[in-house]
Amino acid sequence: MFKISGRNILFLVLFSIPNTLLTMGILVIVNSVITGKQVIVTDHLNIVFFLMVGLAFLLNIISQNKIVDYSNKLIFENELRIMTTFQKAGLSQLEKIGFQRIYGIIEDLRTFVFLPALISGSVAALMMLALCLIYFLVVSLASAIAVMLIIMAITAFYFLVNKKNTRALSLLRELNDLYFGMVDDTLKGFKELKLSTARRNNLVSKFLHPNREKVRTTETYVSRRFTVVNLLSQYGLYFVIGVVVFVLPGLQLLNKEQVSTFVVILLFIRGPINSLIAMQGFLTKIYVANKRIREFLSELKDISLPEGTTGIDKAPGRIKELRFQHVAYKYPSASAQDGFALGPVDLSIREGETIFIVGGNGSGKSTFIQLLTGIYTPSEGQILLNDTPITADSQYYREHIAAIFSEPHLFSANYEDYVLENNNEYKHLLKKMELDQVITSEDDAAVRRKFSKGQSKRLAMIFALMEKRPLLILDEWAADQDPHFRKFFYEQLLPELQRQGKTIVAVTHDDAYFKYADRVIRFDYGRLVTDISAPVVPALS
Structure with missing residues (x-):
């Protein structure tokens, strides 16, 4: 060494x-x-x-x-x-x-x-x-x-x-x-x-x-x-x-x-x-x-698997279609989820779609999100971005994605290319997320402190939107919001992002808001069991 x-x-x-x-x-x-x-x-x-x-x-x-x-x-x-x-x-x-x-x-x-x-x-x-x-x-x-x-x-x-x-x-x-x-x-x-x-x-x-x-x-x-x-x-x-x-x-x-x-x-x-x-x-x-x-x-x-290129020298393009072909994933034998397997999964995500992912605990939702974000590599099958397998250039694929996981990590310093000071977009999003009274300073240190879980996720949403990635992935973002912000998310923020042409994949349990999705996909015991257009989706029992 x-x-x-x-x-x-x-x-x-x-x-x-x-x-x-x-x-x-x-x-x-x-x-x-x-x-x-x-x-x-x-x-x-x-x-x-x-x-x-x-x-x-x-x-x-x-x-x-x-x-x-x-x-x-x-x-x-x-x-x-x-x-x-x-x-x-x-x-x-x-x-x-x-x-x-x-x-x-x-x-x-x-x-x-x-x-x-x-x-x-x-x-x-x-x-x-x-x-x-x-x-x-x-x-x-x-x-x-x-x-x-x-x-x-x-x-x-x-x-x-x-x-x-x-x-x-x-x-x-x-x-x-x-x-x-x-x-x-x-x-x-x-x-x-x-x-x-x-x-x-x-x-x-x-x-x-x-x-x-x-x-x-x-x-x-x-x-x-x-x-x-x-x-x-x-x-x-x-x-x-x-x-x-x-x-x-x-x-x-x-x-x-x-x-x-x-x-x-x-x-x-x-x-x-x-x-x-x-x-x-x-x-x-x-x-x-x-x-x-x-x-x-x-x-x-x-x-370790090959990483492909860094993605820095190639700007993210459009996501016309993202396709899973017989994708399966099995956890390594030494992991906490030893024995659990997802798939095989076959589905397509088209540009501008809003898709809700539902299912009970242990159904495979989080594993699917890890595959979708390129964090996990499929054990079988392949994921294609615009008909090109992403395994050959996985980092370039990840550069298309902004994600907020169920336990988002707010970094101790600003590792992004933008600065927060005198940033009008940042100020606008702070106000939109009603954090302008909580974060009153433009200094970067003001956002590097402890917030409530709901506030942390709203701050993570601000950072995700500032990345301007075409694909936004949200793992139970609304679960920790109060009723006011849950309603704001589904009735105002999602439609606004849809008008901007963003492709959105969100894990959720809020069946009352399924009408704001184009499709609802349900997982159960590691299997994709239903993929239904939103207007005809039955409520969760």
Whole structure:
């Protein structure tokens, strides 16, 4: 999922080299002063030392700033990539994956802010270790090999511990996906939870508490293991120093001067070793996050269908005829409506028609609307726009449609091409919908607040009409309106839209107003059972 180009990896490595070499030079000077063995021939060793420290400091500032810039650029690009991928997927695919899992993936993205620093820091630490080991070999080959074997044994034990942490972190991410679902239930189902003490208690005791308890124990397990690893790096180094000070001289492998050199170097490489140990914690989290994101995108790619063109470079045309030919839809097996199927449906919608869709709960009305809007793709059959199958260019088809769903979403910002300020059409529609006394400011923020359900749908109607699409689809728009606005909708707004030539498909239960439709189509148990001209439609029983 997350890939850093070879060029950028080279950039991160090159920035690490000068600072590492300067740090090694500082170590050599310190060791030469302590042992009295002059390595650098100069009368101004103190000046050289402080110049090297200052230069290393400046290079570190430059490299760290570059890493910060690159880290945020990396996150920015991949956040856009993930969001774009979501938008290209079909609704049924996202429903199958689960929205709480998507929230978890977005959180995983933030882990990668540490990746560039991890690469640069690891390169610098490894280079420093390599140079110090070379220094060891120069001082005493046999002692250097002994020290390296001990360090390798400690490292092997560390990786064994860390491997178990990787599995535990994967479990934590899965548990947090479930937790996000519970948070979503708590926020969106707040009113329903308020109505039932048993429901609230069950959510907490049977779901939330076990989930958080499992997270607590797993987090504790992981943290304890990371603590062991960190202490291992500290006391393991003391153990190595003990071997150098007490064991190797006794074996006649090191003299007093060499012991001093080894101890100075070991104390100096404590920083790089601790850095590598700390980085392993981040690396483990990045590995788990990358695996989850890669699997998620692979799954999304496998179940997504081609989108066709974006529709932006082709303006919507007329809808002379919209035809369903043997269209059927079956919900994916993992969905909430597993087993329900719609169709096959055969019907034609002609330009300028007003069609009412009726039927009981679970009859297939909403599924039909999802197919009609192009949100769902037919499992069988095809939908034709002006005799052209829309599956080859589904987004172009959607650009013909303005829709208000049963639970319309009012966006937190204006994503449309028009502006509301000084917009005469917007002012006119506000007055028509009797919202001009509710929304008194032309500022865009005035419409980004909480409204009643009826007001929200009237505001959604304003936005839908401002899109000027030839096909208007309404899913029970009038259901949440008071009698005054329900009458206004059927007796004034619909006839006005009909005169404008709009094609209207509306889901409704208001049989008293069927006379304002050209046709009434009834669904029952996923089947289209009647398609009758409005004047002869019997009232709903």
